Structures are given as C-alpha cells and as structure tokens.
Amino acid sequence: MTDQSQIDALRDKPIPPQNLLIDGELCQSASGATDDVISPLNGALLTTTPAGTREDTERAIQAARRAFDDKRWRGMPPAARKKIMLRWADLLEENMLDLAVLGVRNNGTEIGMALKAEPGSAIATIRFYAEAIDKVYGEIAPTADDVMGLIHKEAVGVVAAIIPWNFPLMIGAWKLGPALAAGNSVVLKPSETASLSLIRMAELALEAGLPPGVLNVVTGEGKIVGETLSHSMDVDVIVFTGSGATGRRLLQASAASNMKRCYLELGGKSANVVFADTKNLSEAAAVSAAGIFRNSGQVCVAGSRLLVERSIHDDFVAELAKAAAAIRVGDPLDLTTQAGAVNNPTQLAQNLAFVETAQAEGGTLYHGGNQILQDTGGYFMEPTIITDVAEDHTVAQKEVFGPVLAVTPFEDEGDAIRLANSTDYGLAGGVWTSDLSRAHRMVREMRTGVVHVNTYGGPDVTVPMGGVKQSGNGHDKSLHAFEKYFDLKTAWFKL
Ligand code: ADP
Numbered sequence: 001m002t003d004q005s006q007i008d009a010l011r012d013k014p015i016p017p018q019n020l021l022i023d024g025e026l027c028q029s030a031s032g033a034t035d036d037v038i039s040p041l042n043g044a045l046l047t048t049t050p051a052g053t054r055e056d057t058e059r060a061i062q063a064a065r066r067a068f069d070d071k072r073w074r075g076m077p078p079a080a081r082k083k084i085m086l087r088w089a090d091l092l093e094e095n096m097l098d099l100a101v102l103g104v105r106n107n108g109t110e111i112g113m114a115l116k117a118e119p120g121s122a123i124a125t126i127r128f129y130a131e132a133i134d135k136v137y138g139e140i141a142p143t144a145d146d147v148m149g150l151i152h153k154e155a156v157g158v159v160a161a162i163i164p165w166n167f168p169l170m171i172g173a174w175k176l177g178p179a180l181a182a183g184n185s186v187v188l189k190p191s192e193t194a195s196l197s198l199i200r201m202a203e204l205a206l207e208a209g210l211p212p213g214v215l216n217v218v219t220g221e222g223k224i225v226g227e228t229l230s231h232s233m234d235v236d237v238i239v240f241t242g243s244g245a246t247g248r249r250l251l252q253a254s255a256a257s258n259m260k261r262c263y264l265e266l267g268g269k270s271a272n273v274v275f276a277d278t279k280n281l282s283e284a285a286a287v288s289a290a291g292i293f294r295n296s297g298q299v300c301v302a303g304s305r306l307l308v309e310r311s312i313h314d315d316f317v318a319e320l321a322k323a324a325a326a327i328r329v330g331d332p333l334d335l336t337t338q339a340g341a342v343n344n345p346t347q348l349a350q351n352l353a354f355v356e357t358a359q360a361e362g363g364t365l366y367h368g369g370n371q372i373l374q375d376t377g378g379y380f381m382e383p384t385i386i387t388d389v390a391e392d393h394t395v396a397q398k399e400v401f402g403p404v405l406a407v408t409p410f411e412d413e414g415d416a417i418r419l420a421n422s423t424d425y426g427l428a429g430g431v432w433t434s435d436l437s438r439a440h441r442m443v444r445e446m447r448t449g450v451v452h453v454n455t456y457g458g459p460d461v462t463v464p465m466g467g468v469k470q471s472g473n474g475h476d477k478s479l480h481a482f483e484k485y486f487d488l489k490t491a492w493f494k495l
C-alpha cells in the first residue's frame with residue numbers, strides 16, 4: 001500500500017530537462033528548441049521537453065528502419081525477447097510510484113486512479129504481451145495432398161505510436177506492448193501535455209536491454225512530429241489514440257503517402273442506460289457518477305450521456321447529483337482526491353464553453369458547471385450535470401472530454417436503443433437492469449465496441465478495446481490487438 005508520505009516526498013522532486021531518444025542515444029532537438037512543460041496542478045513550470053523537428057523525426061524513423069532491417073530485435077530468439085520485456089515490466093514496477101507521481105504532476109489525474117490505471121495497468125500489459133511472444137504459431141493450411149500452404153506471421157516494420165495525454169502509460173503500453181512483442185521497431189510520439197512518464201518508461205526499456213533504435217521517442221508538436229510520421233514513406237503502421245480531427249488527418253496523410261495502415265481510437269459519446277428495474281439504484285448512481293467524473297471526465301470510454309427511464313428520472317438524477325457533490329475534487333497528489341485536474345487551460349475553457357452551449361440550446365444546469373480552486377493556479381472543474389438534453393443538442397453529440405454529464409429521459413427499451421445509437425460515435429456504453437434477457441438484448445443492439453452491464457469501467461488487458469462508427473477501428477488490448485502488428489505471408493509449395 002502506498003501511503004501519503006511516500007507521495008509527498010516526490011511531489012516537488014526536480015525534473016531535469018528532457019531528451020529525445022533516437023537510436024539508443026538521449027539527445028536534444030537538432031534545432032535546440034524546447035517546449036515548456038506546465039503542471040495542471042498549479043500552473044508551474046515543471047521542466048522542458050525538446051521541440052522535435054521534421055529532421056529529428058526523420059532521424060528516429062531511419063533508426064527504427066535500420067533496427068528492423070538488420071533484425072537486431074525481431075531476429076532474437078523469442079525467449080530472449082520475452083526476457084527483456086519481462087525485465088522491462090519489472091523495472092516499471094520498481095519505479096511504479098515515481099512514474100505515477102511524475103505522470104500526475106504532468107497530466108493531473110488523481111493519484112489513486114493513476115497508480116492503478118497508469119503504471120499498474122501498463123506493467124500488466126507489457127507482461128501480457130511479453131508472455132505471448134513465444135506462443136505465436138504460424139499455420140499449415142488444409143490443402144490437397146500434393147501442395148502445402150504455410151502461413152507465416154511476420155512483424156510489419158516501423159510502427160508510429162501517437163499517444164494522448166489522459167493515460168500516457170496505459171495507452172502507451174497498449175501500443176508498445178504488442179508492437180514490440182511482435183518484433184517491430186517503434187517511433188513513439190507522446191502528447192505535448194503529458195510526455196514525462198512515457199519518456200521515462202521508454203528509457204527503462206533500454207535499461208532492460210531493448211537494443212538501440214528499436215524504440216525511439218520524439219517529443220514535440222502534433223503538426224510537426226505527428227505530421228512527419230504520418231506522411232513518412234518509411235512508417236508502415238500508425239497506431240493512434242486521440243481526437244477525430246487528428247484521426248482524419250492521419251488517414252489523409254496515409255492516402256497521400258504510402259497507404260500505411262492507420263488504427264484509430266477516437267473517443268466517444270458513450271450512453272449509460274439506466275432502466276427502472278435496476279436492482280440497486282443508489283449503487284447505479286454512484287458508479288455512473290464515477291463513470292463520468294473520474295479523471296475529470298478525461299476518459300475515452302466515459303459514460304458521458306446518461307439515458308434514464310422516465311419513471312425514475314427525477315429520483316435518479318437527484319441521487320446522482322448527491323454522488324457528484326460527494327466527489328472530492330482537488331490536489332491530484334492527495335490519495336483521498338477522487339477527481340484531479342483538467343489537463344490544460346484550453347481543455348478547461350472548452351469544457352466551460354460546452355456548459356454554456358448546453359444551456360443556450362435548452363439544457364438545464366442541474367449541478368456544478370464552474371471552474372473551481374483557482375487559488376491553486378491549477379485547472380479544476382466541478383462535476384457537472386446537465387438535464388433536459390435532447391438528442392440533437394451539442395452536448396449529446398460532441399465529445400466534451402471533461403466532467404460534464406448530459407442526461408436524457410427515455411420511454412422504453414426501443415427508445416433507449418434508438419437514443420444510445422444516435423451519435424456518430426460507438427466506443428463504449430453501459431446498461432443497468434435486473435432483467436437478464438434485456439441486458440443481452442441491449443448488448444446486441446448498442447452499436448459500440450464495449451458495453452458494461454451493471455457496472456461502468458474497469459475491463460482489463462484480457463479483453464479488446466476499440467470502437468465502431470467514428471470512434472475508430474482496430475483494437476487495443478487482448479491477443480486480438482496483436483494482429484495489427486503482424487503481416488500474414490503465404491508460402492505455397494508443390495510437393
Ligand atoms: P487531444 O484533443 O486528445 O489532445 P489530439 O488528436 O489533438 O487529441 O492529440 C492526440 C495526439 O495526436 C497528441 O500526441 C498530438 O500531439 C497528436 N497530434 C495532434 N495533431 C496531429 C497531427 N496533425 N498529426 C499527427 N499527430 C497529431
């Protein structure tokens with residue numbers, strides 16, 4: 001168990017200026033330029049990261065290419081690769097608290113959640129794929145007797161992994177784990193506003209014995225580093241988590257360059273559907289509140305639309321507001337905090353603008369709605385509930401990525417299904433009911449990648465995570481995620 005004094009001992013630890021990691025070497029950007037890293041906890045300058053240029057990015061891609069072509073990693077015996085990845089996971093575990101605190105100072109997630117969801121789940125993910133390395137078999141096709149079809153699984157090549165700021169280690173591990181386990185080389189581009197723990201995670205991979213050039217890190221702006229990666233003729237696959245707008249640009253860049261594969265996880269507007277027959281409505285309210293307000297709503301799968309059966313609407317919303325009011329928002333490094341900071345001032349302004357628009361369009365501000373704790377210098381917002389939201393309101397259609405819940409009543413199961421499916425997104429959702437058949441029907445009818453039943457959140461690395469519709473394509477986690485990082489090659493023999 002972590003205690004508060006261990007966290008407090010790390011909260012002001014100086015952070016040296018950061019480096020790029022290219023071809024196994026820590027270095028500055030070719031231009032010498034740096035970006036300030038500002039803490040969302042108090043607006044203070046934490047350190048600087050190199051402002052990666054096109055030239056830096058190109059150098060990282062070429063290092064990754066060489067590492068792939070000369071087989072320094074994919075040519076190693078699987079057992080040796082597995083040992084290195086398991087050592088990496090052990091090093092992450094030894095540095096767990098340091099990584100969690102560093103990450104929180106950079107991105108604002110409450111530490112209680114960060115410990116589990118960040119280093120905790122990243123370590124589990126790296127171990128999961130490390131263990132899988134020597135369990136990937138090719139196939140022999142069921143052919144006629146005079147021929148033989150062999151199906152080889154080969155690493156794809158150079159993978160560009162572009163990561164957002166909400167869970168840098170967890171989402172980073174979702175990409176790095178299977179990409180490296182499959183034998184690929186990687187260029188990693190962390191978010192401008194949450195790179196520090198991910199840089200450290202990559203450094204530990206080299207310490208664990210990953211050969212130079214196999215994992216490279218380039219910090220800097222999306223429109224410079226990310227664009228260079230997406231237009232490169234030498235990147236074979238892009239794996240991305242972030243906004244729909246960027247996802248679209250990646251597809252365009254792929255089409256304009258080498259038609260690299262793009263796997264996109266683009267957020268959601270997930271419906272959490274509560275039926276009147278739910279067994280424990282208080283529990284449903286508390287879990288639904290956590291399902292949107294943890295990490296200040298900065299969760300791709302957040303249950304940001306609450307659909308409630310009309311007969312219980314008023315009571316349920318009152319219960320939910322009680323749960324929201326009880327959530328302790330504040331110092332992300334305090335173990336008792338339940339919702340930390342909004343990651344950056346632009347996001348905070350966007351959240352507040354959504355609240356205004358929601359009201360202008362006819363929604364009712366039922367709870368919260370304000371920036372709070374301004375005296376800290378950090379970026380904090382109250383859990384916010386908007387009721388009377390119609391399906392065409394902006395707050396019912398667009399992802400806020402903040403602690404803002406849109407509530408809409410429904411009449412019956414058919415109405416609930418129609419409303420749940422009435423956005424362009426299809427990432428996650430939830431259903432609360434004591435009727436088993438209804439639960440299964442809802443799982444079938446909701447057009448999303450994940451449906452939670454009588455809970456919200458928490459699936460581990462054993463199950464796939466990915467969206468349908470404009471929430472993206474491809475899956476992270478589970479053995480299914482592995483498939484993105486392999487090519488199939490057929491060998492056809494005449495015997
Ligand atoms: P968010 O709103 O969650 O920050 P973004 O899509 O802007 O979503 O950012 C997610 C990641 O995508 C970040 O690492 C960011 O730097 C990167 N990114 C932003 N713009 C581009 C771009 N044009 N090309 C490639 N990557 C980009």
